Amino acid sequence: MTKAILSIIFIGASIMIFSLYVRPTYDQVQDNRLAVARFDEALAKTREIQELKSSLLSRYNLFAGNNLERLQKMLPDHVDNVRLVLDMDGIASKYNIRIQNVVVQNTTDGRTDQNSTVLNGGAAENRPYRSLNLQFEVIATYDDFVLLMRDLETSLRIVDLTSLSVRPRNDITGAGIAGPVYSFGVSLRTYWLP
DSSP: OOOHHHHHHHHHHHHHIIIIIIIIHHHHHHHHHHHHHHHHHHHHHHHHHHHHHHHHHHHTTOOOOHHHHHHHHHSSSSOOOHHHHHHHHHHHHHOOOOOOEEEEEEEEEETTTTTTTGGGGGOOOOSSSSEEEEEEEEEEEEHHHHHHHHHHSSSSEEEEEEEEEEEETTOOOTTTTTSSEEEEEEEEEEEEEO
């Protein structure tokens, strides 16, 4: 009889130890294994990202320093209205032309005006670039204006001529002016990356 009572006590004690210690510890080990698996997955993704970063960095380093500067000037990552106007004025000053009445309009709100061309397959809302309209006026001879426009066309900065108006200026004459003088109203659109 004592053997039966001792057997029942040991069986009860083993059930108690299993339910109070072994089972919670086993569940905790299973939870830790799941956490380790998630961390291993995150570590693998981090390695993939690191490899992608190093491959992109190596491709970036293939560009020569001068080419990076040219690429930055062609399509900058920010808009600098003052630098843009100074660049245009620098181009115009080669022909003794001064840029006047400058108006800068930022068109980053996604709207397109009626005179604009639709780029990027008509997906105006999902464009990876932003545009900026620059309007100015120059007073010059036709030949000087053609040279100015040729320089703007071949400059590194991407610009589109959106409108052009020409008015004769009979009030300007002088010994240094060869030919008739006109007032040219120019509207350009330039682009930048957000």
